[in-house]
Amino acid sequence: MVTPLLPLKMENVSVRRGGKTILGPITLQLADEGISILLGPNGSGKTTLLKTMHGVERPNTGTLQWNVGAEDARLRQAFVFQSPTILRRSVLDNIAYPLTLRGVKRAEARDRAEAFAARVGLTRVLDQHGMVLSGGEKQKLALARALILEPDLLFLDEPCANLDGRATRDIEEILLAVRAEGTRIVMSTHDLGQARRLGDEIWFLHAGQLRETTPKGQFFSEPQSDTARSYLRGDLLP
Amino acid sequence: MEKIWEGLTQAAMLIVGFDPDLMEITLLSLRVTITATLIASAIGLPLGAWLVVNRFRFRRVVIAIINALMGLPPVVVGLFVYVLLSRSGPFGVLGLLFTPTAMIIAQVIIITPIIVSISHQAIRELWADYHDLLISLNATRRQRIATLIMDGRRALLTASLAGFGRAIGEVGAIMIVGGNIDHATRVLTTAIALETGKGEFGMALALGFILIGLAIIVNLGVHMLSRTERGSRW
Numbered sequence: 001m002v003t004p005l006l007p008l009k010m011e012n013v014s015v016r017r018g019g020k021t022i023l024g025p026i027t028l029q030l031a032d033e034g035i036s037i038l039l040g041p042n043g044s045g046k047t048t049l050l051k052t053m054h055g056v057e058r059p060n061t062g063t064l065q066w067n068v069g070a071e072d073a074r075l076r077q078a079f080v081f082q083s084p085t086i087l088r089r090s091v092l093d094n095i096a097y098p099l100t101l102r103g104v105k106r107a108e109a110r111d112r113a114e115a116f117a118a119r120v121g122l123t124r125v126l127d128q129h130g131m132v133l134s135g136g137e138k139q140k141l142a143l144a145r146a147l148i149l150e151p152d153l154l155f156l157d158e159p160c161a162n163l164d165g166r167a168t169r170d171i172e173e174i175l176l177a178v179r180a181e182g183t184r185i186v187m188s189t190h191d192l193g194q195a196r197r198l199g200d201e202i203w204f205l206h207a208g209q210l211r212e213t214t215p216k217g218q219f220f221s222e223p224q225s226d227t228a229r230s231y232l233r234g235d236l237l238p
Numbered sequence: 239m240e241k242i243w244e245g246l247t248q249a250a251m252l253i254v255g256f257d258p259d260l261m262e263i264t265l266l267s268l269r270v271t272i273t274a275t276l277i278a279s280a281i282g283l284p285l286g287a288w289l290v291v292n293r294f295r296f297r298r299v300v301i302a303i304i305n306a307l308m309g310l311p312p313v314v315v316g317l318f319v320y321v322l323l324s325r326s327g328p329f330g331v332l333g334l335l336f337t338p339t340a341m342i343i344a345q346v347i348i349i350t351p352i353i354v355s356i357s358h359q360a361i362r363e364l365w366a367d368y369h370d371l372l373i374s375l376n377a378t379r380r381q382r383i384a385t386l387i388m389d390g391r392r393a394l395l396t397a398s399l400a401g402f403g404r405a406i407g408e409v410g411a412i413m414i415v416g417g418n419i420d421h422a423t424r425v426l427t428t429a430i431a432l433e434t435g436k437g438e439f440g441m442a443l444a445l446g447f448i449l450i451g452l453a454i455i456v457n458l459g460v461h462m463l464s465r466t467e468r469g470s471r472w
């Protein structure tokens with residue numbers, strides 16, 4: 001039995017950039033199963049929070065404590081960035097890249113990459129150069145490249161921002177399947193419909209403060225905070 | 239103008255006639271400079287990438303020093319290598335002074351800073367783009383450098399070619415450490431200096447044209463080779 005990755009305990013984590021606090025202090029425990037949806041207006045700190053949890057952004061105060069060692073924790077999570085980074089390589093090599101980093105043989109890595117490309121619907125462009133893909137295809141590539149690691153925890157930062165309706169539904173289906181396989185998911189979105197469809201719980205972030213972490217049903221029917229209420233009404237937030 | 243025509247025709251005649259002396263010094267020019275470029279690239283490209291990936295305290299200072307070294311007069315480098323290799327110098331026992339090896343050493347010292355500096359610039363942009371992904375995927379320092387070199391290889395080729403260009407036309411340093419000895423260390427540039435000194439401007443110009451042609455051919459050849467590669471737009 002492998003030691004579970006979660007819970008993650010975040011205590012008083014805050015991030016300062018350019019002389020001001022852009023996130024926190026946040027105290028939070030990430031546990032259980034399911035999908036947490038991170039909502040909040042532009043600039044509220046969603047990307048910063050996700051990156052800090054993942055560890056690519058260093059907090060200025062506070063601590064993050066995984067249930068396993070920090071090194072091990074990093075290897076068991078994956079991140080899909082808001083603007084996907086595309087390596088200057090073919091689509092296939094892009095998706096295979098994380099495996100080659102972990103010492104998987106090139107032929108095997110490519111085989112598995114092909115399977116994951118098929119899963120996100122990129123089979124047709126497998127041999128193209130990654131940089132010539134459309135915006136939506138780039139996001140799918142980034143998703144496949146994250147999934148190929150079969151992570152225990154998956155962060156996604158607005159993964160459907162450039163996708164059409166059909167592709168969005170495909171991705172949502174994949175995410176639900178991944179969740180059913182036991183992967184914990186934390187993702188941000190501006191799409192309230194998506195939040196309803198996918199979320200088990202909603203985190204609401206405003207001005208760097210986590211205003212609520214509420215089960216989905218409750219969030220949409222009776223949000224705990226005034227800011228979340230105005231956000232749901234579509235009001236401009238202070 | 240007349241002199242230039244004279245030089246051009248003389249160059250054409252030398253080439254067409256496969257002049258053996260010309261062949262010898264051209265080949266030596268190529269051998270010395272290509273070897274120096276390969277060695278300098280093997281040092282300079284990883285070093286350029288390493289400087290991007292590592293944030294240490296004196297990084298800025300090191301980069302400033304390398305940029306300053308780019309402007310070092312070759313004659314000074316030549317003098318320095320001469321002193322090191324001369325019979326009474328620390329490496330005198332190796333007997334390398336006035337050999338092609340000495341010329342290669344001097345050229346490596348001259349062009350490594352250029353290759354480091356240009357590759358550092360190119361890799362820095364790529365790193366800004368790749369940073370979060372490579373950190374997220376837990377790539378080791380070695381893997382980061384390897385990925386940046388692999389994916390930035392076209393820009394890095396430009397860095398190596400800039401080094402080649404500087405080395406093939408260099409005369410001051412290799413004159414000092416090579417000595418321009420006929421059939422031993424004479425290369426195109428030192429031969430040009432010699433012919434000019436003798437007042438043989440036609441011959442000097444002819445060699446000059448061959449030197450220019452050689453540089454162009456090498457650049458075109460390398461670019462053509464790299465263009466046949468798939469996905470070369472990036």
Ligand SMILES: Nc1ncnc2c1ncn2[C@@H]1O[C@H](COP(=O)(O)OP(=O)(O)OP(=O)(O)O)[C@@H](O)[C@H]1O
Binds near residue numbers: 017018042047082
């Ligand atoms: N390096 C930095 N220096 C200064 N300010 C920063 C820096 N990085 C982020 N910020 C600021 O922090 C705030 C939060 O940024 P973040 O990217 O986390 O927002 P977000 O919720 O993801 O927004 P969006 O919905 O637009 O993606 C923004 O106001 C941003 O300008």
Ligand SMILES: [Mg+2]
Binds near residue numbers: 046047048082157
């Ligand atoms: Mg964001």
